[in-house]
Amino acid sequence: MNCQEAVSSIHEYLDGQLDRAGQEALERHLTVCESCRGRLRSLEMTEAWVRMLKDQDAPDMTDRIMSSLPAARKRQKFARWLKRHPALVAGVLFIVVMFSSFATMWNTNEVLTVRTNEMDKIIVEGNRVIVPADQTIHGDLIVENGEIIVEGLVTGNLVVIDGKYTASSANVAGRITLVNRIFDWLWYKIAGLFGTV
Amino acid sequence: MELYEKKLAQLAKNGDRHAFRQLVDLYQQKIYHLAYRMLGNIQEAEDVVQDTFLRVYTNLGKYDPAQKFSTWIYRIGTNLCIDLLRKRKRKQKISLDANLYDSESTDGYAVLPSDENEQPDHRLVLSETKRQVQEAVDSLPEQYKSIVILRYLHDMSLQEISEVLDMPVTTIKTRLHRGREYLRGKIGSLQDSG
Numbered sequence: 001m002n003c004q005e006a007v008s009s010i011h012e013y014l015d016g017q018l019d020r021a022g023q024e025a026l027e028r029h030l031t032v033c034e035s036c037r038g039r040l041r042s043l044e045m046t047e048a049w050v051r052m053l054k055d056q057d058a059p060d061m062t063d064r065i066m067s068s069l070p071a072a073r074k075r076q077k078f079a080r081w082l083k084r085h086p087a088l089v090a091g092v093l094f095i096v097v098m099f100s101s102f103a104t105m106w107n108t109n110e111v112l113t114v115r116t117n118e119m120d121k122i123i124v125e126g127n128r129v130i131v132p133a134d135q136t137i138h139g140d141l142i143v144e145n146g147e148i149i150v151e152g153l154v155t156g157n158l159v160v161i162d163g164k165y166t167a168s169s170a171n172v173a174g175r176i177t178l179v180n181r182i183f184d185w186l187w188y189k190i191a192g193l194f195g196t197v
Numbered sequence: 198m199e200l201y202e203k204k205l206a207q208l209a210k211n212g213d214r215h216a217f218r219q220l221v222d223l224y225q226q227k228i229y230h231l232a233y234r235m236l237g238n239i240q241e242a243e244d245v246v247q248d249t250f251l252r253v254y255t256n257l258g259k260y261d262p263a264q265k266f267s268t269w270i271y272r273i274g275t276n277l278c279i280d281l282l283r284k285r286k287r288k289q290k291i292s293l294d295a296n297l298y299d300s301e302s303t304d305g306y307a308v309l310p311s312d313e314n315e316q317p318d319h320r321l322v323l324s325e326t327k328r329q330v331q332e333a334v335d336s337l338p339e340q341y342k343s344i345v346i347l348r349y350l351h352d353m354s355l356q357e358i359s360e361v362l363d364m365p366v367t368t369i370k371t372r373l374h375r376g377r378e379y380l381r382g383k384i385g386s387l388q389d390s391g
Contacts, residue, residue, distance in 0.1 A: 011374040015355060046381045049330045050349045058229040065221050065250045
């Protein structure tokens with residue numbers, strides 16, 4: 001082992017990483033080389049000096065640190081909870097969306113709505129719909145949110161949603177259907193999909 | 198202890214401030230000592246401690262529990278110190294350039310500006326020897342300084358240091374060896390005057 005290798009070994013040794021064989025080889029070199037012995041000594045002293053810098057006193061900064069933190073993160077806590085329950089959130093959102101679309105469909109109507117193919121024969125006064133005595137409506141007549149008075153004739157069905165009617169089987173050839181509740185209405189809409197009311 | 202700290206970090210991540218306070222208690226002294234040795238003055242050391250914990254707090258979401266908590270917080274603290282040291286160097290360089298062109302500085306001795314708050318504060322060091330040792334460590338370039346401090350004052354293994362500084366172990370080794378030789382040159386022959 002030459003001095004250059006020895007110096008390298010000395011540093012490995014100080015790192016605590018010199019294996020048994022390396023230590024023995026280094027020892028052999030050091031017995032015959034005073035300069036490397038001196039080097040090892042002064043390096044060990046250097047380490048000791050540096051370790052001496054270890055401090056004992058440090059100010060207690062706990063309160064200062066804690067009060068410098070941003071305020072309690074309630075919003076973040078909630079946001080994190082949302083992130084951790086994606087299926088639940090998705091399910092709730094789904095239900096909310098479905099119900100609100102039902103609700104909008106349901107609510108669109110505080111408004112009087114009349115559906116018929118022959119609007120020109122109908123008289124509307126306020127929220128009252130009148131089929132005059134001399135008129136005949138061919139097809140279905142649907143009235144929402146209003147009162148319907150049939151003085152003439154309706155050849156199809158009369159559907160009254162959230163309203164009232166004055167008519168009889170003498171005036172209406174088809175069926176008269178009164179829809180007052182949301183479930184009735186739902187049923188009505190669903191049944192309508194299949195073409196029967 | 199490692200597992201305990203990870204548990205605290207997890208709790209703190211979920212908003213438990215008391216758990217975070219315990220982490221502060223565990224690490225404030227260590228980070229303070231690290232910063233004080235790196236920067237040499239109390240004011241900056243305290244600032245680094247505060248900044249370190251603030252960063253830990255706001256980045257708890259990014260803490261990877263596979264890593265030791267100590268590695269993570271030491272990394273944050275060390276990087277803050279290194280940034281400050283570089284800033285200090287830049288400021289000194291700028292002022293130095295300014296002085297060179299300043300016709301008012303006539304005596305030729307004006308070299309570096311002295312900003313009391315930013316220069317190493319050696320008055321608190323007890324003995325002359327300790328002061329010389331501190332000065333020698335101060336004169337190391339940042340990367341060598343942080344390795345020496347983490348190794349000798351925080352008893353970190355080479356592996357831990359490489360994780361804190363995010364550098365390969367071989368680089369850490371080389372710099373530690375060079376740092377040692379450099380310091381040996383400066384203080385290897387000091388006698389303790391007691």
